[in-house]
Every structure is written in structure tokens, then in C-alpha cells.
Amino acid sequence: MLGKDGDVTVDLTHSPADEQFRTRARAWLDAHVPRTPLPSLETAEGFAAHRAWEAELAADRWSVVSWPERYGGRDAGLVGRLVFEEEYWAAGAPGRVGQNGVSLLAPTLFAYGTPEQRARVLPPMATGEVVWAQAWSEPEAGSDLAALSSRAVRTDGGWLLDGQKTWSSRAAFADRAFGLFRSDPGAPRPHQGLTYLMFDLRAPGVTVRPIGRLDGKPAFAELFLDDVFVPDEDVIGEPGQGWRIAMSTAADERGLTLRSPGRFLASAARLRDLWRDRGSPGHARAGVADALIAARAYQLFTYAAAARVQEGDRLGPESSMNKVFWSELDLALHETALDLLGLEGELADGAWAEGYVFSLAGPIYAGTNEIQRDIIAERLLGLPKGRR
Amino acid sequence: MRFLLDADQRAFAASLHAMLTAADTPAVVRDWSRGDHTSGRALWSRIAEAGVFGLAVPEEYGGLGPHPVELAVAFVELGRHAVPGPLAETVGAAVLLGGPPLAGRFLPGLAAGKDVATVAAPGGHAVDGDAASLRLAPAPDGLYLSTAAPGPVRRSLDPARRLTPLAPGGELLAPAAPYDRALTWIRLATAAQALGVGLALLDRTVAHVRQRTQFGVPVGSFQAVKHRLADAKTALEFARPLLFGAAVSLRPAEVAAAKLTACEAAYRTARTALHLHGAIGYTAEYGLSLWLTRARALHSAWGTPEECRELVLTEGL
Numbered sequence: 001m002l003g004k005d006g007d008v009t010v011d012l013t014h015s016p017a018d019e020q021f022r023t024r025a026r027a028w029l030d031a032h033v034p035r036t037p038l039p040s041l042e043t044a045e046g047f048a049a050h051r052a053w054e055a056e057l058a059a060d061r062w063s064v065v066s067w068p069e070r071y072g073g074r075d076a077g078l079v080g081r082l083v084f085e086e087e088y089w090a091a092g093a094p095g096r097v098g099q100n101g102v103s104l105l106a107p108t109l110f111a112y113g114t115p116e117q118r119a120r121v122l123p124p125m126a127t128g129e130v131v132w133a134q135a136w137s138e139p140e141a142g143s144d145l146a147a148l149s150s151r152a153v154r155t156d157g158g159w160l161l162d163g164q165k166t167w168s169s170r171a172a173f174a175d176r177a178f179g180l181f182r183s184d185p186g187a188p189r190p191h192q193g194l195t196y197l198m199f200d201l202r203a204p205g206v207t208v209r210p211i212g213r214l215d216g217k218p219a220f221a222e223l224f225l226d227d228v229f230v231p232d233e234d235v236i237g238e239p240g241q242g243w244r245i246a247m248s249t250a251a252d253e254r255g256l257t258l259r260s261p262g263r264f265l266a267s268a269a270r271l272r273d274l275w276r277d278r279g280s281p282g283h284a285r286a287g288v289a290d291a292l293i294a295a296r297a298y299q300l301f302t303y304a305a306a307a308r309v310q311e312g313d314r315l316g317p318e319s320s321m322n323k324v325f326w327s328e329l330d331l332a333l334h335e336t337a338l339d340l341l342g343l344e345g346e347l348a349d350g351a352w353a354e355g356y357v358f359s360l361a362g363p364i365y366a367g368t369n370e371i372q373r374d375i376i377a378e379r380l381l382g383l384p385k386g387r388r
Numbered sequence: 389m390r391f392l393l394d395a396d397q398r399a400f401a402a403s404l405h406a407m408l409t410a411a412d413t414p415a416v417v418r419d420w421s422r423g424d425h426t427s428g429r430a431l432w433s434r435i436a437e438a439g440v441f442g443l444a445v446p447e448e449y450g451g452l453g454p455h456p457v458e459l460a461v462a463f464v465e466l467g468r469h470a471v472p473g474p475l476a477e478t479v480g481a482a483v484l485l486g487g488p489p490l491a492g493r494f495l496p497g498l499a500a501g502k503d504v505a506t507v508a509a510p511g512g513h514a515v516d517g518d519a520a521s522l523r524l525a526p527a528p529d530g531l532y533l534s535t536a537a538p539g540p541v542r543r544s545l546d547p548a549r550r551l552t553p554l555a556p557g558g559e560l561l562a563p564a565a566p567y568d569r570a571l572t573w574i575r576l577a578t579a580a581q582a583l584g585v586g587l588a589l590l591d592r593t594v595a596h597v598r599q600r601t602q603f604g605v606p607v608g609s610f611q612a613v614k615h616r617l618a619d620a621k622t623a624l625e626f627a628r629p630l631l632f633g634a635a636v637s638l639r640p641a642e643v644a645a646a647k648l649t650a651c652e653a654a655y656r657t658a659r660t661a662l663h664l665h666g667a668i669g670y671t672a673e674y675g676l677s678l679w680l681t682r683a684r685a686l687h688s689a690w691g692t693p694e695e696c697r698e699l700v701l702t703e704g705l
Contacts, residue, residue: 010397010457011390012636018389079389272701280701289697293630293645296705300629303391311392321622370611376621377614381594386609 012303014083021076022083028062029091038094040354042217047131047173050097054128064102064126071118072126078256078306085262086299090269100170101125101132103258105178108196112237112245120233121198133171133201135179135223136246138164143371145180146190146243150225152181152197159183159235161199161228169365171221172210176200180242187240194242198234205229215348215357256306256315258366259326261299264333267355268295271337278340287336294329301325317379320372327362327369334359391629393461401461404438408469417678420472421547425519428472429504435471436501438462444482444573449495451482456573460580460635467584467686470678472548474506474516476577476690481505481524483570484531490561494522507574508534508554509690513542517552524561525554531565534558546681547672568640574690575643579631579650582686586624586654589661589679593617596665607664616660623653641703648696651687658683 014022038053039046057063058072066081067073076084096102106125109118124130141148150163161181171177178198187193201208205228210218237245268291275281275288301322305315334356338345347353363369370388377383393401411431420428435441443459445451453459459479466475478498484507485494497503505522508514517523517538525532536555544551594617597608607613627650634646658680662669669676687693 010393010632010636012633014389285701286693286697289700292700292705293649294626296633296642296645297626297630297649300391300633301626303389304629307390307392318625321625324618324622325626370615373615373618374611376618377608381590381614381617381621383594383598383608383614383617384606386605386611386614388611 012300014079018079018083021080022087025062025065025084025087026091028060029087029093032056032060033091033093037092040217041095041097042172042213042219044173047097047170050094051128051131053094054096054098058127063098063128064106067106067122067126071122078309079303082260082262082299082302082306085260086265087262089260089262089266092266097170098125098128098131099258100134100174101130104134105132105198108178108236108245108248111248112196116233117236130176131170131174133168133174133177133221135165135168135171135177135199137167139166142167143368146194148180148182148194150179150181151185152183152195152230152239154183155229158229158231159195159197161197161205161225161230163225165223165225167211167220167365168223169220171201171208171223172218174201177223178236180246183239183242191243193240194246195239196236196242196245197230198236199225199228199230203228213357214360215353256302256309256319256322258323259330261295261302264291264295264298264326264329267330267333268292271333271340274337274340281340284336284340287332287339291329291333291336294325294332298322298326298329317375320367320375321380323366324363324369324372324376327359330359330362391632393457393632397458397461400458401465404435404440404462404465405468407434407438408465408471411469413469413471414675414678417470417472417548420519420550423518423541423550428519431471432473432504433501435466436499440466441478441482441501442499444479445495445499446486446491449491449499451495451499456576456635456638457632459573460576460631463577463580464584464587464631467581467586467682468588470548470585470588470682472516474504474514474520476574476581477507477515477520478503478505479577480507480570480574481522483573484524484526484565484567485561486566487562498522506552507570513551514538514554515544515549515551515689517541517554518550523554523558525556525558526565526567527556529560530563531561531567532556532558533561544681544685546685548678548682549685571690572638572640572643575647576631576634576638578686578690579627579634579643579647582647582650582654582683583624583627583631585679585683585686586620586627586650586657589654589657589676589683590617590620590624592676592679593620593657593661593664613664616664620653620657620660623656627653639703641699641705644691644696644699645705647691648693648700651683652693654683655687 038049041050061074064073065076065084138148152159152161180194183195184193205226207224209222211220213219271291272288275284337352416427416431440462442451443453443455445453482498503521506514506517506520508525523534525534534554535558538552542551597613598606600607630646630649634642668674
């Protein structure tokens, strides 16, 4: 029977401290969020404007609220971070140009980096002074990431990188990159003998060739690496252990850190406003309601995940459900918006165009949704492995 | 902020699951579908003894409640085991009859499982009127206790839901009743039941595709099969937090969102379950049918998708 009479333990009320934190965040954002949207962060001009915005956030310690204070954060915790993000996106604040570093590299450094690496890498990441790009995929290694062939060869005091990376988000304008390289070509299995490294995109031997995404903006790039020197201090974790380290980063990416619920709550609210402005047409009613509901579901799912993490659980394969859910939610939400806009929906400079183009990539990056469904089926449901 | 079931709540779910597993609910459902309520009433008493109906009844009337979160926990298990009978309606009746003059007369019997109550849906039938000892009919001028015998049973797509029209009139219990609040509780219970139905369908289908072999391998190793099940799992797991969030707030729009999402996830899972079982799943005889048909019936019961979306759009989440 029920143990504790009247004791509500499933609790969705924020602590007074979190509510005060929310109030302070809201006040700061009210005073600082640019009145007119910044240019697209996938352009040179927009990238610079977004970098300056990161510096403005960081000056008052709002850029990485969940990090320890010594690296520029506020020790706000997981729930504090979610609260901040709700306020951030509700305020219509700019996209985060430092996202790749903050959501992918930083958690890896917190888990596997040395104190020296954290002290050196994290503070300039927090201010936007150094913007990071990811360098995972290669021409012959996409979903099958372990097939990657770019090499890291031992040299005096470090490693020499050779090979080609591609679909490297933000790399057209970013400063540094992180990724996996094959350091032991003789390892018996493809997942073995990989090393996780950070490197300078302006180092000798690096050629960055920007790639125009669907709307032509250079949102990602190819990287050609020709004997690029990386000092030992830029290896994360043990050489040869890169796959395990990267997969823990990948679970973070799909899980709590890459797409915060606040973003979709804000988009769904904007969609509802658009729908009302257009006279609440019946054809979009279901799409609008479903976007509101899905954003709320994602928020609550994330709060439950945060509670588990706080009690010592690790996010495992269930973060694959997260990734499928938010990427499909984002796409459906933007498609409903374009439907509501009618003929205007076609305009490339329309208010929803940038978000729509971005949402199209969601089911592809951070591990395609097919890879996620395989993970859900095999690791959550226990179905046998088979041909993909 | 701690949005997780605690150990007591999980233990409550586990004990109900064990009790219902031992009760051979599929046989009870078959009896109930034929109009034989004996085994169903025996199971009803055990569910009441476990405290389930008391969760909607205050202590002073023999209950333990109100405990909407625990109620949701319990109803997930009832759905998982396809328990027949007007379960959500009995919860709704406890809310409708929860005011002082009526509560003392009716609530102790509901909490103890002595009474089985049904509530007529607006403009529709009452489910299991032939099995219920209390048949409530909300009307514009008040809440009636139907005293005439219920009309002839009409068959539902779910044979275990025996739909009966209630004759107008009867005893006027109260000129006004908290119908909206009762509807919220019924919807919450229905959402929880639907989630349980979906989870059972998923479990059974996963077990099936692991052991069913074609082309020399388990069909569950095929990506086309895996991905349908992965989608079912994802839909159900995102309905779960909406359900418990709604149980915490009891806001009508949140409950409507949970109802819509849980029922949609359960129904989509039913379609997947049917398809992946192949022809055997399409038979009335095979046990899967108990959950397949329930998923569709709950989808339209107590709030169509359209009504639920309307609440979300007008009241917000």
C-alpha cells in the first residue's frame, strides 16, 4: 500500500532558489536581448555578431550557467540550466554560436579532461573568444562513424593529423575543432585505436572549405588535414580510448544538453501566436495543438531525466528517444508554421525560414534518426542485432 | 523539483502488477465480454482492497485520497492487464458524489469496491451499465441516479465494454454536480489506462518478434520491424511524463493533453502490434485482441482528440 500518506513526492514546483534565479535571468534578458534579431549566425557578419553576444552574456555570467564559477558559470545545476533556457528562448534571445563546444566538448572535458585542459579551454569557450566546431564525420564515415580513417600519427611531443573531415558544423568561421582520429590502424576492431583530439583550425596544414547548406549559407565545412601538429596536451583522455569517450559525449548530445526544452516551448508559443494572428484557421488547429503538447512533453521528459541524473543515474540509450522526438517535433512545428504563412512561407527571408531550414537537418545530425531507432530497438527493447 | 515516482509509488505499481498477473485477467475479460460478471466482480473487490478506488475518495469516507498521482500509477497497471469494467467511470462517480450530502451515502461503497459505478457520457451510452450497481446520468437540471433497468447492451469494438443507454430520469441526487472536475479525473484515469494498454501491446509484440523466425532469423532483427517498435516505445515514453504532470496539476488542459497523447500512442502501438503479429494478431481468439480493441475504444472515450486539442488551445499548457 501507499507508504507516506498525503506526501506528494512527484513534484513539479521549483525551489525558491530556482524561482529567484529565474527572476534574475528574466530581468537580465529583458535588459540585454537585442531588440532586432541578429543576422543569421551561418554568415560571417552574423557569426561575429553572435560571438559578441556571447561575450555580453559571459560578462555577467549568463553564458554557461550550469558550469562551476571558476570557469565562468554560476553552479546553477541541471534544473537551473533548464530554467535559464526556458527564460532565454522565451525572451527571443539569439541562437548560441558556441553550442558545439558547450554541449559536446565541455561535458567531455568535465568527464575526461585534465584540470589543466579545463582551465585552459573552458573560460575562452564561455566568453565566445574561442568557438569550437565538431569534426566527426568523414566522406566514408557518416552513420558508420567507426569506419573513420583520418589518422593521428605519433611525433615528437604530440601527433600529426592527416585526412579529411566533413559536415563540420560552424567550421567555416570557428576557431578550433575536436574529433576522433585513428591512432592505431592495427587495432583489431574499428572502434579501437581511436584518439580524441582538439586542434586549431588555423594551424599550418588545415584547409577549411565551407559548404553551403540547403539555403546556401556556409553552415558547415570540409576540413583537409595535412600533417597538422597537435601537442600532447590536446589529447583528451587516453590515446586509443576515443570511441568510449566520444560515445559518452554523444549520449549527452542526444540527451539533456543539445536541444533544451525551452527552445521548443518558445517556438510552439510563437506558432500559437502566428495561428491566432492568422485567424485560427481550422486546417492548422491540430498541428498547433500538437506542437504545444509535444513541447510540454519534451519539457517534462527532460525534467524527469534531470531528476534521474541528480540521483546518480547516467543517461543511457534512452537519450536516443530524446533525439528522435525533438528533431521530429521541430520539423513538424516549422512545417505547420510554413503552412500558416501560405504564399509567404516560400520567402527565404521570412521569420520562420531560418528555423525551418535548420530543422530539416535535425533528423540527420547527431546520429541519424535511423541509428537512434536501432539503438532504441536493440538496447532498450532487447531486439537482436541484424543487417542495417 | 523532483519529477520522478518515488520508491513507494513504484512498489505500489509492482504489487498491483503482481496481483493482476496472478489473477489471469484475460479469462476475466472473456467472461465479462459474455455478460458474466462474477469473476470480474471478484477481481474488482481485490482491486478495491489494494486501495485503488480509495485513491479518489477522502479518508473521512473510507478512502485514502485524493491521490491523483497514485491513481495514475494504478490505472497504468489496470490498463496493462486489460482489466474490464467501468474503472475510470467509478473514479468519476466518486468525484461527482464527493459533496457532503451524497458523499456519506455513496463514497464508502465505492472505496470498498461494494459498488461499481458507471456514468453516462454526454449524449452517449454508459459503459457496463448492466454490471454497475450505480448508474449516474448527469443532466442539465442535475445529477440523476438512474433507477430503471439499463437498456439493451450495444456492442463496442471492444467486446469487454458493454455499452448501455440509460433511461432518462430516476432519482435526482443533486441539482448541480462537479461535472467538469469529475471529467478531469475520468480523463486522467483513461489516459493512464491507455498508457498501460500501449505498454502491454509493446511488451507482447517485442516478445513475439524475438521468437518468431522467418528467413532463418528472428523477424525482430529486421530494421523495418525494429523501427516501428522504436517509434512505439518513444511515443509511449513521452506520453508518460505528460500523464504524471497532469496528475500533479489536475489542470484540465494538461489532463486533456495527456489523454490525447497517451491514447494516440496506445493506438499507434496497437496498429504496430497488429501488423507485426501478422494474421494471428487479427484473430479474436488470440489474446492480443483484448488490448488491440481496448486501445481504439479508449481513444474516443471521454474526450476525442479534437476536444482535447481544443482545451489545450483555449487554456494553454
